[in-house]
Amino acid sequence: MARENWGSSLGFILAAAGSAIGLGNIWKFPYMVGENGGGSFVLVYLLCIVLIGLPVMCSEMLIGRSMKRNVINAMSKLEQLSHRPIMRTILCLLATGLVTLFFYAHACGLVILSALAIWAFSKKGFAIAGWICTIVALVILSYYAVVGAWIVEYIWRSLSNTLTTGSSFGEYISSPWHVLPSFIIFMTLTGIVVWGGIQKGIELASKILMPALFILLLIIIGRSLTLPGAMEGVKFLFKPTMEAFSPKVCLMALGQAFFSLSLGMAIAVTYGSYMKRKQNILRSAGCVGILDTLAALLAGLAIFPAVFSIAGPSGVTAGPGLIFGVLPQVFNAMFWGPVWAICFFTMLLFAAVTSSASLLECGATVFIERMRQGHKRLSRSKAVLFGFIGCTLLGFLTVASTADWSNIPWVEKITRWFMGDLTQGTWFDTVDNFASNWCLPFVAFITVLLVGWAWNPRKLAPKLLAEGDDIQRYAWLLNTWSFLVRWVAPIAILCVFLSFTGLVNFEKIFNLF
Ligand code: PFF
Numbered sequence: 178m179a180r181e182n183w184g185s186s187l188g189f190i191l192a193a194a195g196s197a198i199g200l201g202n203i204w205k206f207p208y209m210v211g212e213n214g215g216g217s218f219v220l221v222y223l224l225c226i227v228l229i230g231l232p233v234m235c236s237e238m239l240i241g242r243s244m245k246r247n248v249i250n251a252m253s254k255l256e257q258l259s260h261r262p263i264m265r266t267i268l269c270l271l272a273t274g275l276v277t278l279f280f281y282a283h284a285c286g287l288v289i290l291s292a293l294a295i296w297a298f299s300k301k302g303f304a305i306a307g308w309i310c311t312i313v314a315l316v317i318l319s320y321y322a323v324v325g326a327w328i329v330e331y332i333w334r335s336l337s338n339t340l341t342t343g344s345s346f347g348e349y350i351s352s353p354w355h356v357l358p359s360f361i362i363f364m365t366l367t368g369i370v371v372w373g374g375i376q377k378g379i380e381l382a383s384k385i386l387m388p389a390l391f392i393l394l395l396i397i398i399g400r401s402l403t404l405p406g407a408m409e410g411v412k413f414l415f416k417p418t419m420e421a422f423s424p425k426v427c428l429m430a431l432g433q434a435f436f437s438l439s440l441g442m443a444i445a446v447t448y449g450s451y452m453k454r455k456q457n458i459l460r461s462a463g464c465v466g467i468l469d470t471l472a473a474l475l476a477g478l479a480i481f482p483a484v485f486s487i488a489g490p491s492g493v494t495a496g497p498g499l500i501f502g503v504l505p506q507v508f509n510a511m512f513w514g515p516v517w518a519i520c521f522f523t524m525l526l527f528a529a530v531t532s533s534a535s536l537l538e539c540g541a542t543v544f545i546e547r548m549r550q551g552h553k554r555l556s557r558s559k560a561v562l563f564g565f566i567g568c569t570l571l572g573f574l575t576v577a578s579t580a581d582w583s584n585i586p587w588v589e590k591i592t593r594w595f596m597g598d599l600t601q602g603t604w605f606d607t608v609d610n611f612a613s614n615w616c617l618p619f620v621a622f623i624t625v626l627l628v629g630w631a632w633n634p635r636k637l638a639p640k641l642l643a644e645g646d647d648i649q650r651y652a653w654l655l656n657t658w659s660f661l662v663r664w665v666a667p668i669a670i671l672c673v674f675l676s677f678t679g680l681v682n683f684e685k686i687f688n689l690f
Contacts, residue, residue, distance in 0.1 A: 186456050189448065190464045191384060196444050197469040198387065199532030200324050201437040203394075203525055204500055206473040207480045211493035213429050214421025215413040219477070221427055225434035226470055229669055232661040233440050233621045234462040235641055236628040241449025242458070243640060247546045248443035248539075249307030251450070255627050256303045306623040307443065311543045313616040314442045315564060318367070318536040319571035320608050323579065325363035325529045326356050327501060328522055333359075335518035340505040346498045351580030360576055361569070363526075363533075368565045370534040371541060372558055390524040391472070397479040397504075397521065400511050407482030413493065414477045424676035424683065431673055432614030437469055441617030441624075444535050447542060457643040459654055483507040497579075497605075540564040578604035622670045629663035 210218050244251035330349065334340045349355055401407060435441045445462075452458070484492045484503050495502055504521070508514040541560040548555035574588055582589040582603055592607060601610075628634060638655035639648050648655070675681040 186461060189452060189456060190461055190468075191387070193439075193445065193448050193461070193465045194387065194468045195528075195531035196439045196448075196535035197437065197465055197532075198390075198472045199528045200321060200525070201433070201532070202469060202472040203476040203528065204324055204497070206433065206437065207477050208496055208499040209429060209433050210414065210477055210481075211484070211499055212496060213426045214418065215493070216415050216417040217419075217421035218426055218430055219414060219474075220417045221422070221430040222434055222473075223470070225427075225431050226438070226466060228661060229431065229621075229666045230434040230438045230440060231462055231466045232658055232666055233435075233624060234438055234445050234466065235458050235658060236624050236662055237440065237443075237445035238449035238452065238458045238462060239637065239641060240624070240628065241446040242452045242454075244446075245450050247307070247450075247543050248310060248446045249304045249543060249547065250550075251446055252307045252623075252627070253304035256631060258632070303623060303627060306620050307543075309616060310441060310443045310620045311540055313612050313620070314444075314536045314539045315568050316571065316608060317436075317442070317612050318533055318540075318564075319568045320575045320605055321529070321533050321536065322363050322367065322568065322572050323356065323360055323575045323605065324497070325367075325526070325533060326360035326576070328526045328529060329359035329362050330356070331501060331505070332519065332522045332526060334505075335508075335515050335522055338515055340515065340518055341509050346501040347580070350498070353577045353584060356576045356579070357573075360572060363529075364565060364569050364572065366530050367533040367537055368561055370530060371537045371564075372561045386524060386527045389520075390528060391475070393517075393521055393524055394472075394475045394479050396517070397507065398475065398482075401479050401483040401486075401507060404483060404486035404507075404510070406486045409490070410481030410483070410485035411478070413485065413490075414474075414481045424673065427673050427676075428614055431618055431670070432610075435617035435621060436613040437473060438466065439532070439535065441620040442536070443539050443543075447539060454644045457646060458641040459651065459658070480504070537561065537564050537568070575605045575608065618670050618674070622667060622674075625662050625666045625670075629659075629667065634659035634662050 206222075240251050240255060241248075244254050246254065327346075327350070331340070334343050343349075402411070439445065449458075452461075480500060480503060481493065483506070484495075484499070487503060487506050488495075492503065493499075505518065508518040508521070511517055541557065541564050544560040544563065545555050545557060548560075574585060577584040578588070580603070585604070588604060592604065596607065596611070601607075628637065638659050641655065641658065642648065642651055672681075672683065676683045
């Protein structure tokens, strides 16, 4: 069966930006900045985007476009095509070694998983990275949808004019029965979008609503910046301080960059597989990266001045509740506040649904194509239903634990045994930390190893261009990409991993000089 292609470059960029721009930019980025030292985090984040995120995104799109198949098959084909067969063994050893080291450093329970990973890598090779990202995508969806549920609740509150008078955010998330209905509404919305495969609907809506989201953010920034004491917030966002740099900040920034650009989860591979040769990958990835970073920085500019003005400097460490606690108060201080609130939360809901749909889509496509390969037919609706049920069940745990573990103590016991000190905080925090800060960079690490070492990036680089593009004109960009993919990205990811697990103390090493 012939594979479909994107109608136009713009369609592709919008779809990829639709997946990238979501809660990661407007909800997660500001609270991560708040918890990890403000401007220093932003600086490391920007470096991660340029030096690691964009090269990885180009590599993923390139794998997709060259292989024209789902991520699992693409990874194993890529490995078979490797022009240095010995590299396969070396890479497998390196990947499994890393998994083992990391898990060993954290908990003995996870050593079992490492053993499984070694077995899987040796038997199935790099296809296993494809499986990891498919599963991680569904796991992320299970907690992403909980935040989606909060948004549904806040839309309802704006409509009923109880935004600032209703129960506080903390009270709301600690009563699972209140969150559950909105959670199911959000998951159902995501399911419907993916089930219907309403590409035209999403694409068309993206074209109207994404610009609207940006305009709305600009309006909120206008209000936020004119509140008293707002400049302190701007300083916090853009002024790095030396003391705030640490391995943890680097790991968090790296994880956030991957999460925000939707990397390490096969989205760019899948979307790239529908890309035509007429499209220039460098340009497309650049546009998605710029739009995504702009959205995150604008969200920061909308939120921090208001936080400093309303809650003072201590407000910035409010964690996941940052936008839900502060923005309602900003809207309250605005003319026509409830109207802006409805618009804002509806846009946010839309941004969240386009991203969560891409997560579910990723799992559904893999299920369908793998079943077809085994000569079994799995209809799209069934694949979506399986993904939907799995994520919803997993999401119940997140709903039950967002305030504390008291509702599910048995899950806490098992998780702590299995993951050791990785489980700081609730199930929500654990899943978020494990999936975005460890699994995504790990899959990205495998991707750059394959592209940078098993293949030859210098030979591959021209494939990033569109048919008929002048190679000379892009030579410096292509060389930079080869260098980043081969050296900078893998070494940086490895260093961040090693230093965070405590296996290597880079601070001490630097102090030696
Ligand atoms: N990038 C999305 C966001 O910033 O909200 C979240 C996301 C979507 C992550 C899709 C990963 C993914 F595959």
